[in-house]
Amino acid sequence: MxxxxxxxxxxxxxxxxxxxxxxxxxxxxxxxxxxxxxxxxxxxxxxxxxxxxxxxxxxxxxxxxxxxxxxxxxxxxxxxxxxxxxxxxxxxxxxxxxxxxxxxxxxxxxxxxxxxxxxxxxxxxxxxxxxxxxxxxxxxxxxxxxxxxxxxxxxxxxxxxxxxxxxxxxxxxxxxxxxxxxxxxxxxxxxxxxxxxxxxxxxxxxxxxxxxxxxxxxxxxxxxxxxxxxxxxxxxxxxxxxxxxxxxxxxxxxxxxxxxxxxxxxxxxxxxxxxxxxxxxxxxxxxxxxxxxxxxxxxxxxxxxxxxxxxxxxxxxxxxxxxxxxxxxxxxxxxxxxxxxxxxxxxxxxxxxxxxxxxxxxxTTNDLLLLRSDVYEVRDDSTVHALTPEPFVDLDPAHFKTLREFDARFPAGPPSLVLAESLVVRGDWTFGVAVSAVGAASLADPGEPAQVADDATVGADGVVEPLEKTEVPDELDFTEPGEVQPQHAARSQDPVDDQxxxxxxxxxxxx
Incomplete structure (x- = not known):
């Protein structure tokens, strides 16, 4: 024809x-x-x-x-x-x-x-x-x-x-x-x-x-x-x-x-x-x-x-x-x-x-996680504003690509990302309540479904189990004399080249 x-x-x-x-x-x-x-x-x-x-x-x-x-x-x-x-x-x-x-x-x-x-x-x-x-x-x-x-x-x-x-x-x-x-x-x-x-x-x-x-x-x-x-x-x-x-x-x-x-x-x-x-x-x-x-x-x-x-x-x-x-x-x-x-x-x-x-x-669901997270706030006029530099997010597409998969793995909502430079997740992880990502947070693929426990922190080496309240007295000061408390390292707006x-x-x- x-x-x-x-x-x-x-x-x-x-x-x-x-x-x-x-x-x-x-x-x-x-x-x-x-x-x-x-x-x-x-x-x-x-x-x-x-x-x-x-x-x-x-x-x-x-x-x-x-x-x-x-x-x-x-x-x-x-x-x-x-x-x-x-x-x-x-x-x-x-x-x-x-x-x-x-x-x-x-x-x-x-x-x-x-x-x-x-x-x-x-x-x-x-x-x-x-x-x-x-x-x-x-x-x-x-x-x-x-x-x-x-x-x-x-x-x-x-x-x-x-x-x-x-x-x-x-x-x-x-x-x-x-x-x-x-x-x-x-x-x-x-x-x-x-x-x-x-x-x-x-x-x-x-x-x-x-x-x-x-x-x-x-x-x-x-x-x-x-x-x-x-x-x-x-x-x-x-x-x-x-x-x-x-x-x-x-x-x-x-x-x-x-x-x-x-x-x-x-x-x-x-x-x-x-x-x-x-x-x-x-x-x-x-x-x-x-x-x-x-x-x-x-x-x-x-x-x-x-x-x-x-x-x-x-x-x-x-x-x-x-x-x-x-x-x-x-x-x-x-x-x-x-x-x-x-x-x-x-x-x-x-x-x-x-x-x-x-x-x-x-x-993508990477973008959705950021927008739903505490990195952003919605003001009275419904405008959306970032409270911190936006961290880089890369969720495993094999388990987080669709909205259905994404929501099933964040049943309690997104983790806190305000202290994160990045969050890279590989494998089938489900996030609990009040999880926080800190620094260059990363989760490796465990080879089977895994859980990030309630109140846990995800850092560069994976999951840090939550400490009992009694182990960290509220009045304890971790700052040495003359030492400045660590600040959140703002993520550059330039993600790594191969992303x-x-x-x-x-x-x-x-x-």
Whole structure:
């Protein structure tokens, strides 16, 4: 079957399930690039490093400017993710992260608190998928005050067929027809905003700007200072970036296109093999994309009109299997785009450096343990703040990868991590009540299921059994004359080189 027939079959399949015309045309554009053999790579020879980035904490934004911009700002959260990497089959935003509070609870709390404090409307709009919409909207019923007149609570992300790798026809998978579909990546944001009518609704309701971020990143809370900075730049698009560490070598990062000086987002999948060393050089390419974006909605609407509702975002080709849990299933190609890639379409695009307090994504149970632990506190405005430098956590994926496995091994909640530099667990360990990790805490694989006892401490040499209360009198002073009490050794933000990374820009929004 010819490639053109493959495209016709794909378009028919999308039409049959009601995919909007703009989304079909966006898919068609990418399909043609596949036919031409495009891999979507961005050569190191064609770019130069991003430098001279303003720092958020050094911005001079007058209060009245911040207030005016914030009053014209909407919050958009990408909420299509199912948390499949943790074995979750519902919206990740409904996962409890602090006590009974879910991501969605804390996001709603952040928005409502910001409204009350600053006297603004600040609508919250979710980009859901077909698989997250029903549960999410039901959960939002607990917050009737979130509704803003004239602004929908959500809009739907689109979907597209997975393509057979051998002939680019839509794959068929009778065992689970849902697996025949995939999300188009979060670059679908722009098509979905137009096709749903939400872009027009926001502008009609008087909103000029939008803050966009992932629902699993509680660090990206509504920020009037950032809104004021963005409005003051006059830019149509801005990205929040952060300093890369060795753990971020494989993540999406921003570069400058040598031919025209425009900012460009280069994802891991867009790096050719011969450029991997240069792209991973964090001293050369210093900033990664946090996926926290700022949009001028008027400028975006004009750009979309110019391109008939389909922005020419760069292709990201993802080669996978139709069943991601079965490596022997049919090889497929997924065509995707990244929402951050729109930065290259604006000649005045801006960037701002933020610290990692605005980048707290939860992609794995390692991240979840940190967020649930005493390293973080949730304040009255539902914002999340670290009390100590974040320790490095690496739980054995053979026993802690899925949420079910993770919760079974922390039945009493997470251990204390405020005195930890790191926590590395190998093997099948279950943690008791009031466990503490101290320093470079490590548990070796005992070869069989094992228990960390209640009140125990985990250190560099494993478990230290809890001492009886009578053995350590409260008044005993361990400090020698002139000796300073030991302090918590703050963990560097640079995890060891061989640890994996999970950048938000590398994980497509789940359909």
């Amino acid at each position: 010819t490639e053109s027939n493959g495209l016709a079959l794909a378009r028919d399949k999308m039409t049959e399930v009601g995919v909007p015309t703009q989304a079909i045309e966006a898919f068609t554009r990418l399909y043609h690039e596949l036919e031409r053999g495009a891999a979507g790579t961005i050569s190191e020879a064609d770019v130069r490093p991003l430098e001279d980035v303003p720092v958020r904490d050094e911005l001079d934004v007058p209060d009245d400017v911040a207030q005016e911009a914030f009053a014209a700002t909407a919050v958009i959260k990408l909420n299509g993710g199912l948390g499949t990497s943790m074995g979750i089959d519902r919206a990740k935003s409904l996962l409890p992260v602090r006590g009974d509070d879910t991501f969605l609870d804390l996001i709603a709390g952040q928005v409502l608190a910001a409204r009350e404090r600053h006297g603004v409307r600040l609508p919250l709009v979710l980009m859901n998928s077909f698989r997250t919409r029903e549960d999410t909207l039901a959960a939002l019923e607990r917050y009737p005050d979130l509704a803003v007149e004239g602004v929908p609570a959500d809009f739907l992300q689109n979907r597209e067929p997975k393509l057979r790798a051998d002939d680019l026809t839509p794959v068929e998978w009778a065992a689970d027809p849902e697996l025949e579909w995939c999300p188009p990546g979060h670059g679908d944001l722009y098509v979905a905003l137009v096709a749903s009518g939400v872009l027009a609704a926001l502008r009609d309701a008087g909103f000029r700007y939008a803050s966009v971020s992932n629902a699993d990143n509680l660090g990206a809370f509504p920020d009037p200072r950032m809104a004021g900075w963005f409005a003051g730049t006059g830019a149509g698009f801005a990205a929040e970036v952060a300093q890369r560490t060795p753990a971020d070598r494989k993540g999406g990062h921003l570069v400058v296109r040598a031919s025209d000086g425009r900012l460009v987002l280069r994802e891991t999948a867009q790096v050719a093999n011969e450029d991997k060393e240069a792209a991973g050089d964090i001293a050369r390419h210093r900033f990664f994309n946090t996926n926290n974006l700022w949009l001028d909605l008027d400028r975006l609407a004009a750009l979309l009109d110019e391109h008939d509702g389909v922005l020419p975002l760069p292709l990201i080709r993802n080669d996978k299997t139709v069943d991601p849990t079965d490596a022997s299933s049919t090889p497929v190609v997924q065509v995707e785009t990244a929402m951050g890639a729109a930065i290259e379409l604006f000649d005045d695009a801006a960037v701002v450096e933020v610290d990692r307090t605005r980048f707290l994504p939860v992609k 994996p990374t999970d950048q938000p820009t590398d994980e497509p929004v789940d359909a």
